[in-house]
Amino acid sequence: TVAVMSQTMQKEGYLVVVSVLEGRNFPSRPKHNIVIECKFDGELLATDPVSHSDSPSFTTELAWEMDKKSLHQHRMHRTPIKLQCFAIDLATDTRENVGYIVLDLRGAQLKAQAEKWYTLLNTKYSRPKPSVKISMILEADEPKQAP
Numbered sequence: 126t127v128a129v130m131s132q133t134m135q136k137e138g139y140l141v142v143v144s145v146l147e148g149r150n151f152p153s154r155p156k157h158n159i160v161i162e163c164k165f166d167g168e169l170l171a172t173d174p175v176s177h178s179d180s181p182s183f184t185t186e187l188a189w190e191m192d193k194k195s196l197h198q199h200r201m202h203r204t205p206i207k208l209q210c211f212a213i214d215l216a217t218d219t220r221e222n223v224g225y226i227v228l229d230l231r232g233a234q235l236k237a238q239a240e241k242w243y244t245l246l247n248t249k250y251s252r253p254k255p256s257v258k259i260s261m262i263l264e265a266d267e268p269k270q271a272p
Contacts, residue, residue: 138266224248233263
């Protein structure tokens with residue numbers, strides 16, 4: 126019913142929600158944190174830094190608002206959602222790029238999608254390659270109606 130209701134509204138808004146859940150096959154690096162920055166349409170959002178363990182738990186939702194026209198344009202132009210993974214040395218605060226993931230906005234649907242493991246690309250870590258469990262959903266951002 127959500128999809129039907131949103132189609133009849135004048136100004137349709139959407140939220141693109143990327144859930145960064147957890148990692149696996151990361152090397153354990155004491156005195157380091159790991160953070161994932163997600164860039165879409167020039168806007169940068171990030172997870173909170175977590176301990177750089179072999180299976181970091183991010184459990185963070187990152188969301189971008191847009192109207193129907195913008196969403197359509199981004200899908201037509203295949204605007205990527207790029208997630209970059211950084212290791213942060215706690216002693217020096219040095220950031221080290223350890224890999225990235227690119228998501229296709231066209232994969233975001235109005236119904237919940239299965240969580241999926243994405244392997245880090247261009248990673249400096251050797252086998253097995255680290256991966257991050259991510260889900261992506263498109264939510265109708267319905268205007269509040271007066272009772």
